[in-house]
Amino acid sequence: xxxxxxxxxxxxxxxxxxxxxxxxxxxxxxxxxxxxxxxxxxxxxxxxxxxxxxxxxxxxxxxxxxxxxxxxxxxxxxxxxxxxxxxxxxxxxxxxxxxxxxxxxxxxxxxxxxxxxxxxxxxxxxxxxxxxxxxxxxxxxxxxxxxxxxxxxxxxxxxxxxxxxxxxxxxxxxxxxxxxxxxxxxxxxxxxxxxxxxxxxxxxxxxxxxxxxxx
Numbered sequence: 001x002x003x004x005x006x007x008x009x010x011x012x013x014x015x016x017x018x019x020x021x022x023x024x025x026x027x028x029x030x031x032x033x034x035x036x037x038x039x040x041x042x043x044x045x046x047x048x049x050x051x052x053x054x055x056x057x058x059x060x061x062x063x064x065x066x067x068x069x070x071x072x073x074x075x076x077x078x079x080x081x082x083x084x085x086x087x088x089x090x091x092x093x094x095x096x097x098x099x100x101x102x103x104x105x106x107x108x109x110x111x112x113x114x115x116x117x118x119x120x121x122x123x124x125x126x127x128x129x130x131x132x133x134x135x136x137x138x139x140x141x142x143x144x145x146x147x148x149x150x151x152x153x154x155x156x157x158x159x160x161x162x163x164x165x166x167x168x169x170x171x172x173x174x175x176x177x178x179x180x181x182x183x184x185x186x187x188x189x190x191x192x193x194x195x196x197x198x199x200x201x202x203x204x205x206x207x208x209x210x211x212x213x214x215x
Contacts, residue, residue, distance in 0.1 A: 027214045028073045032175050034210015036067035036085055038110060041203040046098070049194045055097035058104065058200060063088035065110060067208050069177075077119050081131065083179070084112035087140050094146060103145035105189070107152055111181050111204050112136045113159045127165040127173075135159035135181035137202055147189035147196060157183025165212045173212040180205050 039062040046056040065088045071081030089108045094101035117131035135157045142150045163177030184201040 027170065030071050030073075030079070030212060030214045032067075032069040032071075032083075032177065032208070032210060032212055034067065034175075034208060036065050036206055036208040038063050038065060038088065039205045039207070040090070041205060042201060044198045044200045046196065046198040048191060048196050053097065056094070056198075057096035057098075058198065059093040059095040060090050060107075060202065061093075063090055067206070069208075071117065073119075073122070076122055079117045079119060079129075081115050081117055082113070083115070084138075085110060087138065092145070101146040101191075104147050105145040105150040106143040107139060108141040108143075109137065109139040109152075109154070111159075111179075111183065111202075111206060112138055113161075113179065113181065115159065115161050117161065125167050127167065129161075129163055129165075131161035133159055135179075135183045137181075137183045137185055139185065142187075144189075147191055150187065150189040152185045152187040152200075155183050155185050157181055159183075163208075167212065167214075171214055173214075175208075175210060175212045177208040178206065179208070 040060040042060045044058045046053045065085045067085035069081050069083035071079045073079045087108050087110045089106050091106055092104045094104045113135045115131035115133035117129050119127055119129040121127050137155045139152045139154045142152050144150050159179055159181040161179045165173050165175045167173035182203050187198045187200055189196050
């Protein structure tokens, strides 16, 4: 009888440990999803016909989009995350000495990133985190405005991140997040018969909030 009780206790303990291990394994993944506002901090160096255009610049307005971030905890505190969103269309206006040109064109694309994150309190209700890694400016399409034959390159840069989860239970919660990226693009076009080239710093600030899900 005693041996049966010991065996039953051992089986119960093993089942409990297995359940705990499964719960821990199940919470290694997380998803952030929600609206995001992308605010470029833009500037440009421009040439026309191979000559520098003094005082020429661009202005790129901020845009709302939707962003998803998927992450995996490689340790209880360290996670690797990939973030990206629906690519918005940005209006690119000439400014500075070329402001009279108005709308230079549009660019459809946006930032994405791969970050290593440190989570300070991953099992608590309030879970702040910081991160950093590589940012990507992904350009899907451009449309002409005052400039013809407009093209812009995708590019790679760096990104820093800070945010926090506020968990309702082990699975669900909400989050707020801000990312600052340093990334630019090279744009080429024609102004009439004159070839134009611009090295554009986009350097977006991305504000994001929404739902957290751990699994």
